Amino acid sequence: MSEEFKFSDPGEGLQEAEVLEIHVAEGDHVNDGDTVLTVETDKAATDVSAPFSGTIEKVHLKTGDVVRVDDLLFSYVPDDGDDEEDTDSGEQGEKDEEDKKDEKDQEEETSESDDENQSSKESTRESSEESAEDEKAEESDQEAASDEDEEQGDRQEKDDEGEKKRQEKQPDKTDKKTARKAKRDQPPVPAAPSTRRLARERGVDLHDIEPSGPQGRVTTEDVEAAAKEGGRQPPGSGKALPDFSQWGDTERVAIRSVRRVTAERMTQSWTQIPHVYHQDVADVTELERFRHDYEASAQENGGKFTLTILVMKAMVFALKQFPHFNASLDNENQEIVLKRYFHVGLAVATERGLLVPVIRDVDKKNLIELTEAVSTTVERARNGELGREDMEGGCMTLTNPGPLGGTALTPLINLPEVAILGLGQARLEPVVHGDLDNYEVKPRLLLPLSLGFDHRVNDGADAANFVTTLIGALEDPQSLLLKI
Known part of the structure; x- marks a missing residue:
């Protein structure tokens, strides 16, 4: 039975890496500790070793791919896979026998309960006949009361509709004022001045961020994470580019490897440091x-x-x-x-x-x-x-x-x-x-x-x-x- 080998954190909180070289192919046998992959993280090449011994069944990536933590890298069949299957089948057989025994015991309990149910049904019929006459009297009283409730409900419904229409015609200023006042009344969020500036640039409200710093302090990493989830991006980053091919031939080259990391680091440096x-x-x-x-x-x-x-x-x-x-x-x-x-x-x-x-x-x-x-x-x-x-x-x-x-x-x-x-x-x-x-x-x-x-x-x-x-x-x- 095949198992999966997924990409794990390469260290120090890194979440992704670029595949530089794949050292195994489908059908290859690897031992625990063998290098199966070379990836690049933060401009440095890192070897990824197999934490298993077995045969590679399927390679789920190719050179040049960017893999993130928990992405599937390989499917493999471990060396002890046959023994595990035999054990699983033996355990399954024992489980089936236990299930059959439970079903037999349940049938016996069901037959005993049928006799008890028969006697209870006869007593139930007698009590039902006695209560039927009482129910008819109650129904007549309820019908009279319901007619009166319906008339009152119709009048209330008309009043509610009128009030709703009046509210729709007026702008919803009260809610907005209340929200703004609530935000003003909130205590200031502990954060460094540079973190506050970054939050303004990213369009992130510090009150909406779960702090990770000491004593409930919001860090720059918290702001960056919140910005990625839905905050405003730096100016120009979200603007759609024109179709350059309308003016001539073009070619697109993926930003990968060192260039991608350099772009991220330099953007971080320029936006966070007053040079x-x-x-x-x-x-x-x-x-x-x-x-x-x-x-x-x-x-x-x-x-x-x-x-x-x-x-x-x-x-x-x-x-x-x-x-x-x-x-x-x-x-x-x-x-x-x-x-x-x-x-x-x-x-x-x-x-x-x-x-x-x-x-x-x-x-x-x-x-x-x-x-x-x-x-x-x-x-x-x-x-x-x-x-x-x-x-x-x-x-x-x-x-x-x-x-x-x-x-x-x-x-x-x-x-x-x-x-x-x-x-x-x-x-x-x-x-x-x-x-x-x-x-x-x-x-x-x-x-x-x-x-x-x-x-x-x-x-x-x-x-x-x-x-x-x-x-x-x-x-x-x-x-x-x-x-x-």
Whole structure:
């Protein structure tokens, strides 16, 4: 007898995943613990193992499908299926014998009760004849009373119809006023300001939400869940698109995998975080000379020694001076979580989309160790070998599209972080040194910096000081080496 294998929660409350590869086919035999499926959750590939031993009877999905918790994956016949069927048939036979015995006992009880029923019927006929005359007298009295009730009912019905018509002609203002007053009289719902703002954007009434936070507090997740069930969607999301094919050929491509998760995360970041940006440029002429001098040695021992490695070290130096950038905002408890470790997220462009693996303990690694860690992580990201744990626990993210071009950018913060640093393209430009009366123009390598920060946690002055400290470290590589 076949059984079903359904998709279960892949961890940390995730509800769905995309099927990357199916490792079994119908008729294949699998053992408990064998990998039968590879799915992608939160940009990371995860293997799904069989919790059974048996033969695959039917595969209910295909590569590229998005499966949700409790979706049917496989039907299978367990290895001990024959023994179970024999046991079931034996139990069924015993049950049938018991049923027959119960039926026989019931027949005997029925025959005994027939005799008792016969005698009770005779006494019932006698009592019925006596009560018949009394019933006739009561019926005549009831008929007279009912005639009077009918006349009174007709008059009441006419009055009710008239009142109903009068109410229909008047607008139903009373009910609306009562409802509004009732809502005003309700006590305020415990929720953070950002949660209230999100509820307004989604068109969700906080009074209608079942809170899941501590002490009856409504969380942002509660609001998002309520919005999905029936609240207002963000502007433009529900507007129907025109038929583009009327103007020419078109093609539709499903939003899947990394792109789908990126879209969800970036929408969440942009709608929940009040982004502010501080931009400046760093003179990295001497830093580039230092990098070039040690590039060959570093590559022999670790990997590609890039400007990104040195910027990561300078970031950690600045984070130590300004710990509120190495933090997360706990809206529910109205607290800022300051982190005493320094894990830097590094944005990596891959064929599947943008991934942000985390480089651990940047402060504790020397330049060679950091170069090796970054090179290995980037390679794993581009080969699709990252797990979800490799992209968790970051303190601040660094994104560097500069080699592709661009003088400025406004990157979005990677929740639950509160800041992100973007690098533009380093360019050789003329720079004026001196004052109005005594100056000289020199070619210098300038690196554009763009710091995006959460204004709920840091202010503009904090951002300016952070970037100034960062620039000071980048422009003096000898000092940077002493500081890191």
